[in-house]
Amino acid sequence: MSPKVTTELLKQLRQVMKSPKYVQEPVQAYIVPSGDAHQSEYIAPCDCRRAFISGFDGSAGTAIVTEQHAAMWTDGRYFLQAAHQMDNNWTLMKMGLKDTPTQEDWLVSVLPEGSKVGVDPFIIPADQWKTMSKALRSAGHDLVPVKENLIDTIWTDCPQRPCKPLITLGLSYTGVSWRDKIIALRSKMAERNVLWFVVTALDEVAWLFNLRGSDVEYNPVFFAYAVIGMNTIRLFIDGDRMMDPAVRQHLQLDSTLEPEFKIQVVPYGSILSELQAVAAGLSPKEKVWLSDKASYALTEAIPKAYRYLTPYTPICIAKAVKNASETEGMRRAHIKDAVALCELFNWLEKEVPKGTVTEIIAADKAEEFRSQQKDFVELSFATISSTGPNGAIIHYKPVPETNRTLSVNEIYLLDSGAQYKDGTTDVTRTMHFGTPSAYEKECFTYVLKGHIAVSAAIFPNGTKGHLLDSFARSALWDCGLDYLHGTGHGVGSFLNVHEGPCGISYKTFADEPLEAGMILSDEPGYYEDGSFGIRIENVVLVIPAETKYNFKNRGSLTFEPLTLVPIQTKMIDVNLLTQKECNWVNDYHQKCREVIGAELEKQGRHEALRWLIQETEPLIRVQ
C-alpha cells in the first residue's frame, strides 16, 4: 500500500474553508468524522469522506484539517494501517495512548485565538457536538455547523448515493407486522408522553417497516428516515423503489387504511424542513423523541424544551429481543452457514497441504459455499481470512499486498458471516492443518475455556452483559495472558452484524440488561504479534435457565449457541479442561453432528458430512 497523495486535496479543502460560497465566515479548522448522517458503522462509498481526504480507510477515525495541520485520530486496531495509508501531510493521533491529545485539546493547542471550527451538522452526532462545542467554547473558540459538506465540494468524482431496490419481509420472517410495530412504538411514546418519534438509524427504519435494502455493503439497509406521530407515519426515502408493486402492497400504500396507519412517502432530503415544521407546530409539554446519537442537525431542529433524548430508542431495544419467528430464522441461517463452513473446512483440509490456497482464495471459497445456500443475500462483513502472523491483526482483511498462503505449519483464523433472508451469521474458527505446537494448543485451550465460561454462564435476569466479560478472560489471566478487544456484540436478524443495545465488554458502556431473545456473539481470543491469532466465536441466544433456586423470583438466563460448527479438537489440550468443560465440548459437538449432519445429508453433501463426523468425535479426558 502506498500512501494517498493529499497535498492538492488539502490545499483545495483549505480554500473552501475560507470561501464565502460555502461558509458564512472562514473556518480555521474542519472536522471530517467517519460516519454518515445516520451514524452508521458501515457506510456507503459516497460517505467515505474521511478516507477520501486522507487515504486512511479503516472503519474508525476522525480527521481534522486546520490551515497548518492535518491530523487523524484512530484506535489501536488501525495504527499500522493509518500510518501506511496516509502521506506526511498527516499526523497520526494514536487514541488510547497516554500522550495523545484529545481532538479538543489538540484544537485548542493549535488554533489562533477566537477560531471557528466547522463540521457537517448531519454527520456529527448531537452528543459529540455538545462535548466538542463546550470544550472549544471554554477556550474561546466556536464550533459552527457548515451546511454544505466541504469534502463534497472538492470531491469531483464522488459516487452517487445508492438507491437500490427494497426487499419486503413477510410475517414468517419478522413475526410482527410493521403495523403492530407502529402500535407498540406508539404505546411506548404514550408512556413517555411523547408525541413524535424520529427514526434516524438505518437499521431501525428497516426493522420498523419490515423492509431491507442494499444501499450499504454487508448491511441490508437503505437510506431513509421516518417520523412517527400518534396519527401519522412519514417515511423519507428517495428513488423509484417506492414504485415497486411488492413494496407498495407491503406498505399498503394503495389501500384504504385507517389514517393513523397511512404511510406518507416524502423525499429523503426533506427530513430537516419537515422536522422544523413539526417543531413549529408543538405546544408546550409536547415532546419529540430522538436517539441522543442522532445528528446535530436533526436534534437542533427540535428546540431543547421539546426534545426527549435517550441513549437507546424503543426500536433499538425491541429489535434486540428477537421473537420466535426471528429466532427460528436465525437458527435456519446458522444451520445453512454451518453447512457452508463444513464444506469449506473439508475442502481446506485437502487443499492446504498442496500450498495453493491463499487467504483470499479461502475467503472466496467460503463465500462460494455460502452463496449456494438458500436465501443467501451477501456477506455480513468483510471476511477476515488470516494465517500465521496475519492472524494477530485483529481486524485483518486480506489484500493482494498481504495475501499469505495457508500452510500445514501455521494457524489459520477465519472470521466470517453472511446475510440470509432469514438471519445474520458471524462465526470464527481457528484451525491448524498440520500439527499444532504444545504452546499453540495451550493458548487455544485457554481461549476455549473463556468461550465456554461465557456460553455456559448462568446469571440473573437483568444482568448487564459487561458483567460477564471477565469470565471469558479468567483462564487467560491465570497464565498472564489476555486479549485487547471486547468479548461480544449484539447481532441483528437479517440486519447489521453489530447492533446495540447489549454487548459483553470490559469497557464500561451503557449496555441494556440482557433478556431472553437477545442474540450476541461470544468471541474471546488470544493474539501473539508476529506469530498467530486465535479466536473462537459463536453467535449465542439468551434463553431462560433452569436453576435449583430462584432468588427474589428474578429468574435466570444463560446462552444457547446458534452457531453449530465444530471447534477443532486437534487444537485442544484436553488435560487443561475440567470435566464440565470437556462435557460442554462433547455436547456441543454432538449437537453439531445431529443438526448439521442431518442438513448435510439432506443436501447430499456426503464428503462434508464425513468431515463433520470425524471432527465431532468426543474428547476423552484422562483424570
Place this chain on the structure above:
Amino acid sequence: MSPKVTTELLKQLRQVMKSPKYVQEPVQAYIVPSGDAHQSEYIAPCDCRRAFISGFDGSAGTAIVTEQHAAMWTDGRYFLQAAHQMDNNWTLMKMGLKDTPTQEDWLVSVLPEGSKVGVDPFIIPADQWKTMSKALRSAGHDLVPVKENLIDTIWTDCPQRPCKPLITLGLSYTGVSWRDKIIALRSKMAERNVLWFVVTALDEVAWLFNLRGSDVEYNPVFFAYAVIGMNTIRLFIDGDRMMDPAVRQHLQLDSTLEPEFKIQVVPYGSILSELQAVAAGLSPKEKVWLSDKASYALTEAIPKAYRYLTPYTPICIAKAVKNASETEGMRRAHIKDAVALCELFNWLEKEVPKGTVTEIIAADKAEEFRSQQKDFVELSFATISSTGPNGAIIHYKPVPETNRTLSVNEIYLLDSGAQYKDGTTDVTRTMHFGTPSAYEKECFTYVLKGHIAVSAAIFPNGTKGHLLDSFARSALWDCGLDYLHGTGHGVGSFLNVHEGPCGISYKTFADEPLEAGMILSDEPGYYEDGSFGIRIENVVLVIPAETKYNFKNRGSLTFEPLTLVPIQTKMIDVNLLTQKECNWVNDYHQKCREVIGAELEKQGRHEALRWLIQETEPLIRVQ
C-alpha cells in the same frame, strides 16, 4: 422503635424557610442531605441534621421539605428502618424502585412555578449541585445557596462540633513524613500545572499530616481543611489541640523551617474567606485543584476558569496504595484482631449453648477482647452482631428492641472491626454453634467459593476492581442465588474503613485501576429474608502475581488475605468445592494456625489456641 414526632419541627422549618432573617427570598423547598461539609460517610452528631428533622438515622438519605410536603429518599438497605422511624408527615421515596421519582422530578411535580429551592452550600457536593440546579432551572425553578443552615436555626439542643485531641503518627507507622507527602503532592500539582490544592476530605487531611483524631466515631479523623500552595501550607483547624507540644513538634510549628514547609494554622471557619482571597490573587492559567465531590461552597469560591476538578485527588490515590510500613502495620493489626476473634469464638462456643448470649453481649465481648490488644483505639464501625433472621438485614446493628439470643439452632453472623494505631480491620465470619442444615451448608459453600474466586483471582495490572465482581457471584448464580450488595471496598490504614478510589462492585463506578499495595475487602454473602444471613469477609492486599507468561509485559496481580481468622469448616459442604478451592481453604487455615497460633502462644492464650488448632484441621475432599 416509635417514629419521631416531627409536626412541630417541620412547622418551624417552614417558618425559617420564609424568614428574611435567614433567606434573602423565601424558599419553597429546602434540601437536607446526609453529609457534612467534608462529604464524610460517617458524621458527627452535630451534623446529623437529616436525622434530627425526620427521625430517620440510617447512613444514607436525603430529606426535602416543601411548604406542603416532606419526603425522604433512601436506598433498599433502609426502606424498613426509615418507615419505622418517620411519622406520617413524611413520604418515603424508595430509591432503585421503578416508580420512585428522582428528587428533581419530584420537586418539579410539586413546586409552584418559579420556585426557589434552598440548600446549605457547604453540605451539597458541587457535582450534585450541578445536576440538581440544571434540572430545576430547565423547569423554571432555581436552586439557591442558603448560607445559614436552616436546620441549625431550629435545632436548639444541637451538640457542639467535636474538637478532640490529636494523635501524631511517627514514621514507623506512616512510612513517609508529612513533609515528603507535601513534596509528592506538589510534584503532582506541578505535573498538572496547578498552583493550589484544597484538601477537603477529613481522611485526606489526616493522612497528609500523619495526624489522627476522634471527632467522628469509628473514623480517626478531625475537623480540618488544608490549602497547599507551591510555597505555603495552611491548615484550617479549631481548638487548643494545636497547643499540644507533641502536635507542635510533629508539625514542626516552632522550628525554623524552609518557608515552603512552614505550616500556618488558621481557624476552621475561615476556609471560605481564605479561598476567596486565594482566588482573587490568581492570574490567568493559574489553577486550583479540588475534588469534584468538594462542597458547592468551596468549589464556587474558585471562579470556573481557575478550577481543576478531578473525581479522585492525588492524595486519595496515594493514600490507597499502602507503603511497606503501612502494610506491615496492617498485618500486625490483623494478627491482633484475629487473636481477639479466636478468643471470642472460643468463648461463644462454650457460652452460646447456655442460652445467655445475646447479639449485644456478643458484640460487647468482641470489643472487650479487641480492647485487650496493643494500640487498640476504637471500633472501626458499629459491630453487626446478628443471629437467625437478623442476619438477613445486611446493615443490622443490634439494639435492645431487636436483640436476639444466640442459639445452637441458628446461624450467627459477626461483621466487625477495629482501629489500632497500626491499622484498620474489618472481618465477617458466619458460624453455627450447633448442626447446620444441608441447605445452610450449601449456601455457605457457594459464598465461600465466591470469596475464594476473588481472593485467588489473577488479573492484569491496571484491571479495575469492578471487573472482578462477577467472580464472587458465579457459584451462587449457577444455582439461581445472588446478593444485593457490592463485593469489596477500599480500607484505610488506621483511617476510614471505607475509602476510595478502588472497590469491587457490579455497580459501574469510576474506580481507579488496582495496583500492588492497595487494600480491599472481599465479602460476598447470601441472605434469606426472615431466615439467615451468610457473609465471609477478609481484608486482602493487592500483590504482584507470578504467572507463566506475561502478555505485553503488563504484569499480573492477585490478593493476599491480611485477615487470618478460621472459616468455620463445619459450615462447608466439601463436596461442592473443587480440589483447588479445597487446597485454598487448607492453605489459608495452615497460615492462620502458624501466624495466629504463634501470637496466641506469645500472649499465653492457650484455650483460644486449642480452639484455633481444632478449627484449622485440613478439609479432606472425597473424589
